[in-house]
Amino acid sequence: MAKSNYSRKLAGVRALMKKKKIDALIVPSADPHLGEYVPDHWRIIRWLTGFSGSAATVVITQSFAGLWTDSRYFLQAENQLNNSGFQLVKLRVPHTPEHIEWLQAKVRKGGTVAVDGRLISAGNMRLLEAALLPGGVKLNIKADLITPLWQERPLMPDEKAFVLPVKFSGESRVDKIKRVREKMTEMHADSHLLTAVDDVMWLLNIRGKDLKYSPLLLSFAIVTSDQVLFFADEDKIPSSLKAELDKDGIVLLPYDTVSSVISHLEEGSTLLLSPSTTSAVLYRAVPKKVKIIEEVSIPTRFKAIKNRTEIKKLREVMIRDGVALTKFFYWLEKSIGRETITELSASARLEAFRQEQEEFAGPSFATIAAYNEHAALPHYVPDEGTDARLGKTGIFLLDSGGQYFGGTTDITRTIALGKPDRRRKSDFTLALKGTIDLAMVRFPYGTRGYQIEVLARKALWDNGLNYGHGTGHGVGSFLNVHEGPQTIGSAASGDMKTFLEPGMLISDEPAVYRQGEYGFRTENLFFCVDDRETDHGRFLKFETVTLCYIDRELVEVSLLDDRELKWLNEYHETVFSALSGCLDHDLVEWLRKKTLPIIRK
């Protein structure tokens, strides 16, 4: 069997490992900002192994080469790794560093494990150290074996950044910096390192085009009591933005000098950083006599709570997004059976409808357009190999989102093509009850997301059903579609301290999956808002802001209680009145039917 392209690359890595006396090399799927999306320049694993999934870890020794990934990618990885020299290692628990156990068992005393320390977090470095050092294994975090081997490596993106005006952000960068500094004082931090790119974007009211789904300019920042250092490629900063930054006293420095600046922090000072988004290399650059405070970054906490302008803008965006989705579903209903529609062509058509909308900047993530059994895979994204043609019957699940200057959207609707059977209606409605029950909860201030999540699952649990992912995530304001620190999840691993606060924008996406058959998910976004004050304290609630009809054909009304049915009918009334002014006559009439109140027989 001829050596594949990937086998040759593996041989190259192994030769370098020998030369540098590295017994095991870890290759993470990350860039130096450790966020969800990475530019092509940093898609090392795709280049090295052929695997194109978004989350994986590769470990290479002279006798072994494995790729750890989670269940959503098992099939894909098996196909793509075929004949690559790499074998799939199945993660038992998604997003956990199970390769560390493997290393602990396989690398002998005196051996060296290496990793490019720009691409792992300080937190993960500590896990590695704790696992390896007691066994007499050394850890080298300065191993970049890829750069010498990767010819024709994609350059770093070079598109220009731009200003997000205060009419969208609602707060000037000067005011944001002032608030961050106040919080730093409270936390006794002399300087604050920002490594998560969306933190920097939020703070400086800048956006960029470096990533496919998030409007980010790859950059770092350091805030001190009297300075803001902004580390970015000067070529990507237009002169008008540069002038604004100058005026606001923000110092632009070359992107790759951040490590050197950190290494010169004043002795005896304190530095606030987040160990999950700060790379091992930057963490190590901090001088020994600087005290490190490890905490979720201040911008992460601040930007989770949307201001009045952001809230108002998102409400406008929701109308536009709802119009695009309504047009799409109308088109789908009218066209199915007349023209060939596939998962991919439907995704493209949806994007085209969004493109018609004002201030649309692109999709906020890869559209999940899933027909029948594909809908049973929560993270399915169609590609040319899997692209299914939509038939006259069946289930079509569509999870998509848009980046608009006024905000980021994320919505899932599942519709029936043709008449659904009892079982499908029942499954759909049980998951929908979850979406509604969570949306209706009223809770005291001080409640955390994990405390209320069961409301989204209870109807499913009562019927022996469940889903294997979280229920809700924060959403950025024209930033990342997945944003912390709040989550509505069952996992004990999240940030357990974060209260649900008024102004937070969160998704609500219970689901049910029938392996090999179909899946249902209804996802809305809601804001957390104040409800009322009583003798027993301050109470909060959610206000659903996503605007798109829910397929009445799939609703089994006997499974909804009176409050749930009322919620659904009122929601449909809201959708109709919000969108009908922006639609043509035919569409208005069509939407009227889709949003008619459901009457109990």
Add this chain to the structure above:
Amino acid sequence: MAKSNYSRKLAGVRALMKKKKIDALIVPSADPHLGEYVPDHWRIIRWLTGFSGSAATVVITQSFAGLWTDSRYFLQAENQLNNSGFQLVKLRVPHTPEHIEWLQAKVRKGGTVAVDGRLISAGNMRLLEAALLPGGVKLNIKADLITPLWQERPLMPDEKAFVLPVKFSGESRVDKIKRVREKMTEMHADSHLLTAVDDVMWLLNIRGKDLKYSPLLLSFAIVTSDQVLFFADEDKIPSSLKAELDKDGIVLLPYDTVSSVISHLEEGSTLLLSPSTTSAVLYRAVPKKVKIIEEVSIPTRFKAIKNRTEIKKLREVMIRDGVALTKFFYWLEKSIGRETITELSASARLEAFRQEQEEFAGPSFATIAAYNEHAALPHYVPDEGTDARLGKTGIFLLDSGGQYFGGTTDITRTIALGKPDRRRKSDFTLALKGTIDLAMVRFPYGTRGYQIEVLARKALWDNGLNYGHGTGHGVGSFLNVHEGPQTIGSAASGDMKTFLEPGMLISDEPAVYRQGEYGFRTENLFFCVDDRETDHGRFLKFETVTLCYIDRELVEVSLLDDRELKWLNEYHETVFSALSGCLDHDLVEWLRKKTLPIIRK
């Protein structure tokens, strides 16, 4: 003003502090096992300050003497500390070491803070060190200033221990030890230190009479692969028990040699201990070259899951406890208005009814018998100063429990004396919905208590109500009424890793409190049991085992949904059929009326 008895003691302590160059002394309310109840010998704070509450911390300097306690004790502490020389410091968050902040702020560099290290946990010692050492303050954990001052100190209890036969425990000590050793091997622990007394009792099938509410013999144990060392006062071990222990290869050693044995653990070996129940002194006794594994103890995890015998025995106990309660409430209804009944006399009468029952060993905690506004205080216990006379109208809340050889009970019922008004019925029913909704949940294996707790609160939250304590705690088998590791709580501070497992016995006690007016709580115990297996995995549920009617007069049926009403009627049917065989004719007829199905109008 004449110096009080307590002021004299304080002066004595201060003189000793001067002599020993101690700037601040911490006096905890604990014994060397760090459990919930302590024998009189260790009630140092009551002797020193006059404060008789169960939880407090005293801090003394030359210019300050303060007692930190939580809100349930504010009034009591203010009264009892009057003229004592000690001032009340109000805890903001119950059960937190807020005095550490105070020490951090007040004790100067070079100063010494001292504490009797037998009375604080290793975990709290670390908090103290982290707060004090960086500021140049020293920590002395060997300061016992009380023994020299406390004349006529109560002796340690001297009642004999006894065997809990396998017909109650369901598993021999030899089998339990074998299981513990298997788990130790899995955890790579060479020895396992048991400091929580109920852990030792469970492991060795021994009970004692050292504490008022828990059948415990104060003792420690160390389990190794080939030995079990049992540290207890030999005088308290009857010869028959001694013979059993000898036969099972368990070595009895003097109670106070545990520290010395620990200090001789083999170098290079590993020791498993729980940092929350191991005292600072014992922790420090571990040789430097012994590796410590800090985890919840193995017996704590094992004993939380009741075996078939324990489950069967508890079901029998529940009938007896239900009979006692039924007789009590019958007596109360017939006697009120005819004789003087107070909170204290009612408690005594209830205890007398329990005494009539087979294998009853005493109350499992101080009975909360609370009339009207007293019921608004979740932890109210009547004393001669507060004892209220029950009138012909009002609310009477009774939270009590019994220790039986076959198990431990904990039950709360609230009844209306006279006709309750709408608001009371509504409040009662909203809290009752919580008790029922939690009891009815069906959930996948792997669920933790904090994930489902909202079901107990949701009906209250929907109405702007809430309660300030947890919802459920584990309960021992003829052991402590509060037992870990599982809880059903909202707090992020508990053990977040513990799954709800079949065999766990847990309380279910939502409540509502109206300050100055009344309070309602309905508390049952349930077992976690298997429900079913589906395509989506293994599901569990709860089975309520407490047997006592719930006051129908307080139920506002329009607030119950059909499932809740069905649960309540079925529960009443179960109560009637379980208890009626053990009651006289009059009582049967009375109970029949109390448990009649509620029909929706």
